[in-house]
Amino acid sequence: MTSPLIEARGLVRTYEVRQGMFGRMTPVRAVDGIDLKVMPGETLGVVGESGSGKSTLGRMLLGIDPPQDGQVIFDGKPMPKLGTREWRALRAKMQFVYQDPLAALDRRLTIAEQIGEPLAIHGLVPKQFQAARVAELMSAVGLRPDQAGRYPHELSGGQRQRAVIARALASRPKLLVCDEPVSALDVSIQAQVVNMLRDLQEENRIAMVFISHDLKVVRNVADRVAVMYLGRIVEEASSDVIFSTPLHPYTKALVSSVPVPGKLLKGRVILQGEPPNPARRPSGCAFHPRCPIAADICRTQVPQLLSVADGRTAACHMVAGVDQSVAA
Amino acid sequence: MLRFATVRLLRALITILAVITFAFVVLRLSGDPAQVMLGPDVPQESVDAFRKAWGLDQPLWIQYLAYIRAIFTGDFGVSMRDKASAMQLVIERIPATLQLTIPALFLKVVIGIPAGVYAALHRQSAVDRGVILAAIFGFTIPSFVMGLLLVLIFSITLGLLPSGGQDTWQHGILPTLTMSIGGIGILARFSRSAMIEVMGQPYIRTASAKGMKWQDVVWKHALPNAAVPIVTIVGFMVGTLIAGAVVVESIFSWPGIGRLLVVSVSNRDLAVVQCILLMIAATMVVSNLIVDLLYGFLDPRLRAQSAH
Amino acid sequence: MVSNLVELRGLKVAFDGVQVLHGIDLEIGRGEAIGLVGESGCGKSVTWLAALGLLPGKATVTGSVRVDGQEILGQPRNVLEGVRGKRIAMIFQDPSSSLNPVLRVGRQITEALAIHRGLHGQAAKAEALRLLDMVGIPDARRRLELFPHEFSGGQCQRVMIAMALAGEPDLLVADEPTTALDATIQAQILDLLIGLRSETGMAMIFISHDLGAVSQVCERACVMYAGQVVEQGSIQALFDNPRHPYTRGLFDAIPRIDGPRQRLVPIPGTVPHPSDLPEGCAFSPRCSHVAIDCRTRRPELTAMDDGRRLSCHHPLGHHPEAHHPVDSTRPVEPRALEALS
Numbered sequence: 001m002t003s004p005l006i007e008a009r010g011l012v013r014t015y016e017v018r019q020g021m022f023g024r025m026t027p028v029r030a031v032d033g034i035d036l037k038v039m040p041g042e043t044l045g046v047v048g049e050s051g052s053g054k055s056t057l058g059r060m061l062l063g064i065d066p067p068q069d070g071q072v073i074f075d076g077k078p079m080p081k082l083g084t085r086e087w088r089a090l091r092a093k094m095q096f097v098y099q100d101p102l103a104a105l106d107r108r109l110t111i112a113e114q115i116g117e118p119l120a121i122h123g124l125v126p127k128q129f130q131a132a133r134v135a136e137l138m139s140a141v142g143l144r145p146d147q148a149g150r151y152p153h154e155l156s157g158g159q160r161q162r163a164v165i166a167r168a169l170a171s172r173p174k175l176l177v178c179d180e181p182v183s184a185l186d187v188s189i190q191a192q193v194v195n196m197l198r199d200l201q202e203e204n205r206i207a208m209v210f211i212s213h214d215l216k217v218v219r220n221v222a223d224r225v226a227v228m229y230l231g232r233i234v235e236e237a238s239s240d241v242i243f244s245t246p247l248h249p250y251t252k253a254l255v256s257s258v259p260v261p262g263k264l265l266k267g268r269v270i271l272q273g274e275p276p277n278p279a280r281r282p283s284g285c286a287f288h289p290r291c292p293i294a295a296d297i298c299r300t301q302v303p304q305l306l307s308v309a310d311g312r313t314a315a316c317h318m319v320a321g322v323d324q325s326v327a328a
Numbered sequence: 329m330l331r332f333a334t335v336r337l338l339r340a341l342i343t344i345l346a347v348i349t350f351a352f353v354v355l356r357l358s359g360d361p362a363q364v365m366l367g368p369d370v371p372q373e374s375v376d377a378f379r380k381a382w383g384l385d386q387p388l389w390i391q392y393l394a395y396i397r398a399i400f401t402g403d404f405g406v407s408m409r410d411k412a413s414a415m416q417l418v419i420e421r422i423p424a425t426l427q428l429t430i431p432a433l434f435l436k437v438v439i440g441i442p443a444g445v446y447a448a449l450h451r452q453s454a455v456d457r458g459v460i461l462a463a464i465f466g467f468t469i470p471s472f473v474m475g476l477l478l479v480l481i482f483s484i485t486l487g488l489l490p491s492g493g494q495d496t497w498q499h500g501i502l503p504t505l506t507m508s509i510g511g512i513g514i515l516a517r518f519s520r521s522a523m524i525e526v527m528g529q530p531y532i533r534t535a536s537a538k539g540m541k542w543q544d545v546v547w548k549h550a551l552p553n554a555a556v557p558i559v560t561i562v563g564f565m566v567g568t569l570i571a572g573a574v575v576v577e578s579i580f581s582w583p584g585i586g587r588l589l590v591v592s593v594s595n596r597d598l599a600v601v602q603c604i605l606l607m608i609a610a611t612m613v614v615s616n617l618i619v620d621l622l623y624g625f626l627d628p629r630l631r632a633q634s635a636h
Numbered sequence: 637m638v639s640n641l642v643e644l645r646g647l648k649v650a651f652d653g654v655q656v657l658h659g660i661d662l663e664i665g666r667g668e669a670i671g672l673v674g675e676s677g678c679g680k681s682v683t684w685l686a687a688l689g690l691l692p693g694k695a696t697v698t699g700s701v702r703v704d705g706q707e708i709l710g711q712p713r714n715v716l717e718g719v720r721g722k723r724i725a726m727i728f729q730d731p732s733s734s735l736n737p738v739l740r741v742g743r744q745i746t747e748a749l750a751i752h753r754g755l756h757g758q759a760a761k762a763e764a765l766r767l768l769d770m771v772g773i774p775d776a777r778r779r780l781e782l783f784p785h786e787f788s789g790g791q792c793q794r795v796m797i798a799m800a801l802a803g804e805p806d807l808l809v810a811d812e813p814t815t816a817l818d819a820t821i822q823a824q825i826l827d828l829l830i831g832l833r834s835e836t837g838m839a840m841i842f843i844s845h846d847l848g849a850v851s852q853v854c855e856r857a858c859v860m861y862a863g864q865v866v867e868q869g870s871i872q873a874l875f876d877n878p879r880h881p882y883t884r885g886l887f888d889a890i891p892r893i894d895g896p897r898q899r900l901v902p903i904p905g906t907v908p909h910p911s912d913l914p915e916g917c918a919f920s921p922r923c924s925h926v927a928i929d930c931r932t933r934r935p936e937l938t939a940m941d942d943g944r945r946l947s948c949h950h951p952l953g954h955h956p957e958a959h960h961p962v963d964s965t966r967p968v969e970p971r972a973l974e975a976l977s
Contacts, residue, residue, distance in 0.1 A: 049818035156906045186675035187845060191889040191902035198899075213819060216891040220900060243893055257823035258893050259848030261875060270827050271820040274788050451693070530728060531736040533690055534796070538748045539721030539803065542713055548747075552738045627738055628783040 003076060004037040005207045006061060006094075006175055010070030011035075013056050017279050028279045030056045032231035033070070035305070040174065041205040045222025045239060047215055047254065049275050053231040054211045058177045061209060062094055063087055075174070092122045095168035099180035101160035105152040111163045112138070112148035118170040137166040142196055158189035162196070169200065176201075177209045182217060194221055215258050219243050227251045230278055230286040233305055237312035247308060247319045249291050285317065293318050336620060340613040347609035348399070351602050352392055360384075361596035365408055382408060395602075404606070405599030407592075414599035418585065418607060424494060425584030428576065429569045431504045436511035436565060441558060443512070444519025448527065449546065459516055466513025475506040475579040492581040503580040507573060511565055518561050522554040529553070555626050563619030571608040639705060641666045641806055641839055642687075642724065647699035647709075649679070649686045649863075654911045657682055658863045659699065661937065664807060669833060669840040671850030671871070673886070674860035677907055680843045683860075684809045688724060689716045722752045725800035729812035731792035735784035742780030745799050752803035767798040772828060790821035797828065801836070808833075809841040814849060826852050847890060851875065859883045862908060862918035865937055869944030879944070879951040881923045917949065925950050 013031040031053045038044045048054045059065040061072060063079045072079040074094065080086035098104060105114055116134045119125045125133050135145060141162040152160055161181060168176060181197070182190040194217060201208055210221050218225060219239050226236040227250065235248040246252045253271040273290045276282055282289050288298040297317050305315040362378045379385045383394065398405065404415040447459035469477075482502060483491035490499050526532065527550055535549040536542075565572075574586035581587070585604060592600040623630045640663040649657035657679045664670060672680040685691045687701045687709070701709040703723050708715055720726075728734045736744060745767060746760040755763055761780065768776035771794040784792055793813060800808055810829065814822040830853055833840055842853045850857055851871050858868045859882065867880040878884040888901040905922040908914060914921050920930040927950050937947040 049820065158906060186907070187847075187886060188675060188889045188903035189906065191891070191900035192904070194891070195900050195902060215819065216893050219893055220891040220897060240897065254819055255893065257819045259823075259826065259846065259852045260893065261847040261851050261887060261890060268823065270823045272824075274790055274821060275818070528692075530730060530734040533685075534728065534734045534799075535736065536690055537688060537720050537726040538799065539717050539719070539751050540747065541717055549736050549739070553736070629737055629785045 002039060004073075005040045005042075005075060006209075007037045007073045008034055008057075008061060008070065009073070011057070011060055011067045011072070012069035013053070013060055013065060014068050026279050029231050029281070030278060031060060031067075034231075034233055036226060036233065036236075038175070038207050038209060040207055041201070042224065043201060043208040043210055043222045045218035045225040046209060046211045046228060047213065047218050047225060048228035049213060051230070051275050051278055052228040053278075054228050055179050057228070058096070058179045058209060058211050061175075062096055062177055063090070064096075089122075092118070092124070092171035093173050094175040094177065095171065095173040097161075097164055097168050097176060097178040097181045099183050101157065101164045101184075102152055104164050105160060107152050110149050110151055111143065111155070115163065115166045115170055118167060122171050124171055133170070137170055140169065140200060141166040142192070156189075158185050158193060161185065161193055165193075165197070165200070169204075169206075172204070173206060175207045175209070177211070179211045180213070181210075183212065183214060190217065197221065215243065215254060227254065230275065230281060232286070232315065233313075234287065234316065235312075235314045236305070237309075241312065247312070247314045248316045249293055249318070250287050253290075285315075336617060340617060343613050344606065344609045347605055348396070348602065349392070351605040352395060353388075355596070355598055355601060356388060356391075361408060361598055364594075364596040399606075404603050407600050408597050409592075409595055409600075414597075414603040417600055418588065418603045421583065421585045421588050422570065424582060425570060425573050425577070425586065427500060428503050428507060428573050428582060428584065431500070432507040432511065432572075433565055433569065435504070435508035436515050437562060439508075440512040440515025441519045444516040444521075445523050445546075445551070445554070447516070448520045448523030451524065456520075459520065463513035463517045463520075467510045467517070469510070471506055471510060471575050472579060474509055475502070475576055478502050478506055479579075492579075494582055499580075499582075503573070503576045503582055506579070507576050515558070515561055515565075519554065519558050522557040523550065526550045526553045552626065556623060556630075559619060559622050559626065563615050563622070566618070567612040567615035570611045571604070640664060640702075641668075641704065643700070643702045644683070644687060645700040645702070647683060647686060647701065648697070649682055649691065650696045652694055656863050656910045657686065660865060662858065662865070662868075664839050664841065666806070667833075667837050667839050668856065669842060669854040671854035671857035672841060672843045672860060673845065673847055673850055673857055675845060675886075675907055677862075677910070678860040679863040680860050681811050684726065684811065684841060684843065688720055688726065688809075689713075690720075690726075721748055721800075721803040721805065723805060724807045724809060725803055725805035726809040726811065727793070727796045727800050727813050730816050731796050731813075732784065732787075732789050732816075734796055735792055737784055739783075740780070741782055741784060741787070741795055745780075745795070745802055748799050748802035763802075764798070767801055768795070770801070770832070771795070771798045772824075773798070788821075790817050790824065793817065793825055794828070797825075797832070801832070804836070805838055807839040807841065809843070811843045812845070813842075815844070815846070822849070829853060847886065859886065862913060863910065864918065864947065865945070866919065866947045867944065868937070868946075869940075869942070873942060873944055877953050879940075879946055879953045880919075880948045881925050881952060882919045884952055885922075885924070917947075925952065 011031050011034040012029065014027045014029050016025045017028045034057060036044065046054045046057065056065060060067055063072060063082055066082055074090065080090060112134050115137050116130050119130050119133060134148070138145065138148065143159060143162050143166065147155065147159065152163070155163065178197070182193050185193060197208070198221060200206065210218060212218050222239045224236065225239045225242045226233045227242070227248065228234065229250050235242065235246065235251045242251065243255055246255050253269045256269045257271070269292065271290050276286065276289065284300045285291070285294070285298040285303050288294040291298065295317065301317065303315045303317050305313050308314045308319055361382070362375045362384060366374060366378060376385070383391060404413070406412065407414050407417055410417065443459050447456040450456055479491045479502065482489045489502050491502065493499050532545060532550055535545045540549070570585055573582070573584055574589055576582070577584045577586035578590055589601065589604045592604070642664040644660050644662040647657060647660040648655065660683050672683065674680050682691070686695065686697045691697065697709060699709065700707060703719055708719050735741070742761065742764055745764040746755070749755040749760045749763050764780060765776050768779065773779060773791060773794050784795070787795065813829070814825050817825060826849055829840070840853065842850055844850050854871060856868070856870050857874055858865045859874070859880065860866065861882050867874065867878070867883045874883060875887065878887055882903070885903040889903060891900055903922050908918060908921070914931070916929070916931045916933055917923070917935050920926045923930065930949055933949065935947045935949050937945050939945050
């Protein structure tokens with residue numbers, strides 16, 4: 001069996017937040033003990049609502065946000081400290097794509113210059129071949145050669161995101177962390193970029209962590225999906241089974257909250273209440289105040305992420321109970 | 329609240345201390361008061377005696393410590409020139425300055441803000457263009473040029489108003505105008521841009537979509553939001569009430585703080601200059617404090633944040 | 637025939653001379669829910685901002701907007717003010733910035749009650765409480781005194797809805813009301829809108845790029861592209877048998893959450909800029925069924941036998957062979973176009 005490309009062990013990230021106007025600083029656990037593995041060439045989808053800690057997790061995987069506890073292991077070696085030379089060298093192998101391409105691009109440089117930048121920075125390609133490599137990257141992401149001299153504001157949203165992805169691919173990374181990469185794009189364009197990402201990934205065997213609130217997109221991109229709630233993974237499984245037979249009540253609610261075109265709203269599980277403030281994390285299972293099947297144990301004991309079937313895990317007392325009874 | 333107030337108060341004290349120290353050092357580095365006071369032809373013994381009498385022969389840091397200690401006991405020193413209490417001299421001049429600056433502030437507020445708001449609500453209209461032009465005109469022309477221009481027109485050419493002195497209320501008109509024109513321009517421009525920004529916000533669209541009358545949308549929804557940046561500028565203007573008239577007072581020979589400052593600096597009358605600077609710093613700091621408190625009153629979001 | 641509640645006729649909008657809306661016709665019957673669907677820049681929001689006179693001054697609006705037969709376009713401000721909030725209320729995409737940050741939530745609601753229902757003081761407060769309760773804000777009495785930043789995005793949208801209900805409108809225009817919200821909150825707001833509609837019987841315009849959300853709420857939908865309606869019909873007809881290639885493309889592009897995982901089917905190219913619209917059909921450069929006449933003749937929105945309206949020279953479905961569509965893999969030669977003209 002191959003070893004994972006990137007592995008997170010017990011990652012914790014805490015922010016200090018003041019409660020109320022004159023309150024004290026309270027530590028808020030944005031990421032609260034996360035373990036995950038991504039194999040080479042595999043895509044892990046991370047879904048969750050705002051405040052679930054999914055974006056923080058993405059930054060931690062790249063070493064941009066250092067963990068207070070736990071560690072990230074990339075290619076068998078611990079992640080070097082942010083800003084060190086080792087870390088910068090590693091950054092060529094792991095790239096970040098985020099939601100707003102206009103913010104990610106330098107408005108004073110042409111698209112070709114920006115795509116060529118990592119080549120120069122990491123000294124990856126001899127100078128005379130740089131232009132050819134940029135052209136190759138542009139065609140790989142579906143940008144036309146005549147767009148090379150354009151500035152970011154002269155491109156559409158979808159084209160900008162293509163340029164960002166081309167730049168990310170320039171250093172031939174092994175891992176791409178994408179944080180809501182298509183959320184700002186229109187449906188028809190979204191599909192273009194999603195297809196392109198999948199093609200690129202299959203051709204180049206790049207591993208990907210795809211963070212998104214959009215379940216439909218994640219399902220089509222990811223091989224495996226982790227569902228986060230309030231800083232923790234509550235369920236993880238292959239993307240085929242997690243959407244067709246979700247086990248955790250939160251995943252169930254998420255899946256049924258996705259409106260299906262052409263079908264009327266019937267028999268859907270509509271969760272009451274809102275995700276709690278991470279600073280006021282409920283006792284026991286953080287989901288219990290909104291959970292339709294919560295029992296006493298859920299209010300007092302934090303459920304552990306346990307294996308419930310082959311290749312799938314869930315952190316729910318009720319799910320584990322069902323599984324045991326089935327096994328027995 | 330207590331913590332908020334202490335932090336602000338401490339910050340204010342540090343600001344004042346920094347101003348005092350800066351003034352102290354710069355004044356002593358920029359010329360010898362003994363030489364300036366006594367003139368170039370006095371014998372060395374007189375100079376030494378003067379220095380000894382005023383403590384100028386001591387090392388600088390001892391002078392500084394003595395000065396700070398004195399301030400904390402309420403002793404602001406004695407004018408080298410008049411041998412009178414420096415603070416007394418300064419306080420005597422305050423009313424004259426306020427006679428100019430308060431009416432000027434009044435004019436800035438009652439003309440500048442409405443002009444800016446009106447221009448913002450009628451963009452691209454003739455009034456808007458006029459306001460922009462007048463505003464640029466108002467704050468790009470330095471006050472000494474503006475003062476001389478007004479004197480040229482109203483005193484020399486038309487002979488309507490006196491060009492200097494403090495004898496009648498007519499004497500105050502030209503200096504007040506000179507001082508207010510720039511501020512009117514600044515306030516008009518700031519109010520205009522603040523108002524344009526606010527009028528483009530989604531909540532203004534919501535208020536209109538609710539069926540509110542246009543005037544109510546402007547008065548009840550837009551102005552309270554535009555008030556925050558406008559109050560900042562007005563607060564700054566309040567801060568210059570004491571010291572904002574240096575140039576104008578000199579042009580119009582108005583016996584206020586500004587003139588006293590100019591005279592005292594050229595005489596190296598250390599105690600008086602330091603007193604004035606202290607006064608300026610104090611008004612600035614106080615007006616800043618008031619603005620901070622007003623922010624919290626005007627914008628509930630800042631109320632929550634100021635504690636962070 | 638029962639008269640329509642609201643009728644738009646040939647509604648056109650131009651910003652600084654650039655035409656962004658090319659003549660919208662739409663009738664809304666009493667109590668009806670209609671979805672406006674399309675990608676950003678297609679004019680779905682502009683249509684209603686223009687109808688209610690909420691666009692900035694640089695916009696030129698022409699055509700006709702009738703409420704109960706009475707023309708409101710180009711009428712004096714007070715006529716519009718009587719319609720806004722009272723006959724037609726509107727809620728917006730970004731609820732947090734759509735509420736005034738310096739005014740208490742209670743006041744923002746009672747304001748609307750004072751304007752439209754003459755309620756003041758305790759009566760207004762009591763009604764505001766009832767409305768907040770109705771939209772599902774818990775602990776409403778205390779929360780009347782709070783400011784918008786003390787509410788979450790979903791709760792802000794509930795407050796916006798309560799405010800919109802204050803005037804007891806005949807039509808609620810919801811402009812992407814769930815787009816900025818989390819999935820579970822989106823479901824709550826959709827559920828709330830559906831419930832309120834059946835409770836109050838008001839008509840609804842649901843503007844969204846999310847076809848899924850539209851089909852939860854509406855019976856009928858208009859698909860818009862580049863400032864025009866390209867297809868209009870019942871949700872069922874549109875989904876079962878989309879006839880405009882753009883409608884079809886839009887459906888196909890949506891990733892599915894059920895069924896087998898498949899490669900997505902995007903629409904090639906990008907939405908044209910309003911100042912640079914292609915000749916003929918605006919969708920022709922991206923269309924998979926484009927024919928020569930699509931590049932020269934702009935199709936009109938025409939009524940079909942099955943009750944839908946369609947703006948396409950070579951619609952899908954029914955008898956595709958009869959139209960002999962040009963092979964989609966081969967673009968139309970410019971020379972062929974020249975020969976035609």
